[in-house]
Amino acid sequence: MQIKPILAALRRHKAGTILIALQIALTLAIVCNALFIVHERVDRVNRPTGMDESNVIAVQNRYVGSPPNFVPLVKTDVQALRSIPGVESAYATNSYPLRQGGWSTGIQTKPDGTKDGVPTALYFGDEQTLKTLGVRLIAGRNFNAGEVVTVQPQQTPSPPQVIVTKAIVDKLFPNGDGLGKTIYLSKGKPSTIIGVVEKLTVPWTDFDHLDNVTIMPVIFNSGYQHFLVRTRPGEQDAVFKAIPKTLYGVNRMRVLPEKYGVRTYDMVRSRAYEADRGMAILMSVVCGVLLAITAAGIVGLSSFWVGQRRKQIGVRRALGARRSDILSYFMTENFLIALAGVVLGVVLAVGLSQWMFTHFEMKRLSFTYVLVGVVVLLGLGQAAVFAPALRASKVSPVEATRSV
Amino acid sequence: MLKMTHLAKVYRTEVVETYALRDFNIDVKEGEFVAVTGPSGSGKTTFLTIAGLLETFTGGHYHLDGVEVSQLDDNARSRIRNEKIGFIFQAFNLIPDLNVFDNVEVPLRYRGMKAAERKQRIMDALERVGLASRAKHYPAELSGGQQQRVAIARALAGSPRLLLADEPTGNLDTQMARGVMELLEEIHREGATIVMVTHDPELAARAQRNVHVIDGQVVDLAEEPRFHAHAHLANS
Numbered sequence: 001m002q003i004k005p006i007l008a009a010l011r012r013h014k015a016g017t018i019l020i021a022l023q024i025a026l027t028l029a030i031v032c033n034a035l036f037i038v039h040e041r042v043d044r045v046n047r048p049t050g051m052d053e054s055n056v057i058a059v060q061n062r063y064v065g066s067p068p069n070f071v072p073l074v075k076t077d078v079q080a081l082r083s084i085p086g087v088e089s090a091y092a093t094n095s096y097p098l099r100q101g102g103w104s105t106g107i108q109t110k111p112d113g114t115k116d117g118v119p120t121a122l123y124f125g126d127e128q129t130l131k132t133l134g135v136r137l138i139a140g141r142n143f144n145a146g147e148v149v150t151v152q153p154q155q156t157p158s159p160p161q162v163i164v165t166k167a168i169v170d171k172l173f174p175n176g177d178g179l180g181k182t183i184y185l186s187k188g189k190p191s192t193i194i195g196v197v198e199k200l201t202v203p204w205t206d207f208d209h210l211d212n213v214t215i216m217p218v219i220f221n222s223g224y225q226h227f228l229v230r231t232r233p234g235e236q237d238a239v240f241k242a243i244p245k246t247l248y249g250v251n252r253m254r255v256l257p258e259k260y261g262v263r264t265y266d267m268v269r270s271r272a273y274e275a276d277r278g279m280a281i282l283m284s285v286v287c288g289v290l291l292a293i294t295a296a297g298i299v300g301l302s303s304f305w306v307g308q309r310r311k312q313i314g315v316r317r318a319l320g321a322r323r324s325d326i327l328s329y330f331m332t333e334n335f336l337i338a339l340a341g342v343v344l345g346v347v348l349a350v351g352l353s354q355w356m357f358t359h360f361e362m363k364r365l366s367f368t369y370v371l372v373g374v375v376v377l378l379g380l381g382q383a384a385v386f387a388p389a390l391r392a393s394k395v396s397p398v399e400a401t402r403s404v
Numbered sequence: 405m406l407k408m409t410h411l412a413k414v415y416r417t418e419v420v421e422t423y424a425l426r427d428f429n430i431d432v433k434e435g436e437f438v439a440v441t442g443p444s445g446s447g448k449t450t451f452l453t454i455a456g457l458l459e460t461f462t463g464g465h466y467h468l469d470g471v472e473v474s475q476l477d478d479n480a481r482s483r484i485r486n487e488k489i490g491f492i493f494q495a496f497n498l499i500p501d502l503n504v505f506d507n508v509e510v511p512l513r514y515r516g517m518k519a520a521e522r523k524q525r526i527m528d529a530l531e532r533v534g535l536a537s538r539a540k541h542y543p544a545e546l547s548g549g550q551q552q553r554v555a556i557a558r559a560l561a562g563s564p565r566l567l568l569a570d571e572p573t574g575n576l577d578t579q580m581a582r583g584v585m586e587l588l589e590e591i592h593r594e595g596a597t598i599v600m601v602t603h604d605p606e607l608a609a610r611a612q613r614n615v616h617v618i619d620g621q622v623v624d625l626a627e628e629p630r631f632h633a634h635a636h637l638a639n640s
Binding site: 002004005008009012013311312315316317318319320321322323325396397398400401 | 449456458478486493497499500501506509514515558570
């Protein structure tokens with residue numbers, strides 16, 4: 001290998017060498033962290049809700065006017081939705097996973113109402129809720145129609161029966177004996193855990209306790225209602241179109257917002273993670289641009305050096321260098337510069353990650369990303385220098401006899 | 405050692421063919437010191453680049469050390485340049501980024517020689533040209549004469565069968581030129597075959613044999629004294 005003379009030559013071209021190495025180092029530091037953020041966002045976007053999201057349609061409904069009791073209207077709408085051909089089940093609720101709005105409270109195991117309980121999101125529903133959500137009941141039973149109670153706007157909902165997620169049971173009753181236990185969602189009003197579902201997430205994507213959900217057999221006396229509808233496979237499109245027609249047919253005194261009135265669950269998920277997706281795209285573009293600029297820098301400097309050293313290349317060829325020797329000279333030279341750059345880049349990447357961890361509560365950069373970044377940057381360097389190096393290898397030995 | 409027979413070199417463009425060498429014949433025996441002279445544009449540098457396998461030729465035959473070189477591929481030509489030929493250029497052609505030691509080392513590295521042997525050969529060659537003490541200096545820190553001595557050391561380090569010198573004193577003042585010429589003569593006395601291209605009649609006179617080139621053809625001065633006078637006037 002001709003590493004020693006290459007290093008000796010690079011020492012005589014410090015400015016260009018240091019600039020490219022720094023560019024590679026900065027690119028590595030930024031790209032590693034950016035790709036880590038992209039991966040985290042993609043993970044979030046694909047995070048499961050615990051539901052079987054296919055064939056579920058979400059409806060957002062606002063009744064117009066001020067009738068004394070909305071409950072009959074809600075019940076009529078639920079019946080109408082259930083009667084649409086292709087519908088498997090439907091129910092009215094206050095919220096659902098990824099809705100980005102809903103209710104939460106703290107669950108206590110003591111009746112005195114102290115606020116040191118486990119945080120939970122509250123979902124209203126009925127006997128068709130579990131079926132519509134497609135969640136798995138792992139212990140206990142479902143609600144029956146007779147257990148559904150009405151809750152007024154000023155009331156804190158605390159029905160006698162609730163179904164909770166496994167995450168809540170595990171936290172409240174670590175011994176695994178939560179089924180049948182009493183919990184308190186409001187002071188002095190006991191609720192019995194009659195069922196446990198494997199997993200169901202809260203409505204918010206940034207909530208710390210993502211899997212803490214309590215489902216209640218409640219119909220809420222409010223003009224603002226959400227309906228979830230499960231269709232039979234292959235019927236989603238037809239039901240999607242039929243829902244507004246059906247609901248307006250039952251009662252025209254309502255508003256189904258044009259954009260978010262009726263949505264498939266893909267649309268719900270897409271809307272919930274819009275910002276994450278945007279950030280992932282932005283970071284990917286930044287990575288792409290940075291890598292392209294770095295590659296262009298390497299191509300530019302290598303081409304300049306090849307042009308500058310044309311006579312020197314001719315002399316080397318005259319002294320016995322094969323084309324492959326010249327190619328390998330420039331490839332090795334770039335590799336050494338890139339290596340210096342990635343070593344510095346690793347330090348910068350870890351430093352940047354530590355800084356973001358300290359100041360923005362972000363996760364620490366996984367070393368896998370640093371390794372991938374190192375391989376990508378070294379590979380990019382070799383790819384970028386290949387064309388100029390190939391051009392150099394084609395310089396004729398007769399260049400040695402030409403005057404400059 | 406070096407034999408060219410009816411050799412031709414033609415540069416072709418879309419509209420014109422230019423003969424740099426035409427029916428070029430030369431035979432340099434082992435151990436000879438031959439000076440190739442001729443006016444500018446006569447083809448003597450073209451001869452040297454073909455002799456050194458830096459360029460291909462268009463027709464004829466060229467045997468170097470008994471090998472017909474016209475059919476050799478690029479790698480084989482590189483290997484012959486590296487192992488059998490030592491070049492001394494008018495402009496020295498040292499690599500400015502490398503010090504004297506590393507410059508002399510360049511052809512030895514391409515030969516794949518072990519580091520210890522390389523070092524021995526480099527120091528021997530530098531001793532030979534009187535520059536062992538300047539091994540760590542860069543070319544820019546040396547005089548023209550010293551740079552040419554380094555170039556000669558580089559050519560000698562690989563123990564070539566043939567030394568090709570292209571106007572080796574062309575960029576040097578009289579005193580330095582004399583020193584370099586004496587060094588070449590010494591190398592020749594030790595048995596090296598040297599072919600030197602020059603337009604300086606004084607230098608040419610110090611060679612064993614002069615070959616004059618005019619319009620891409622060789623004219624033996626011993627047989628054509630008129631050309632000698634003509635060339636002398638043209639270059640004076």
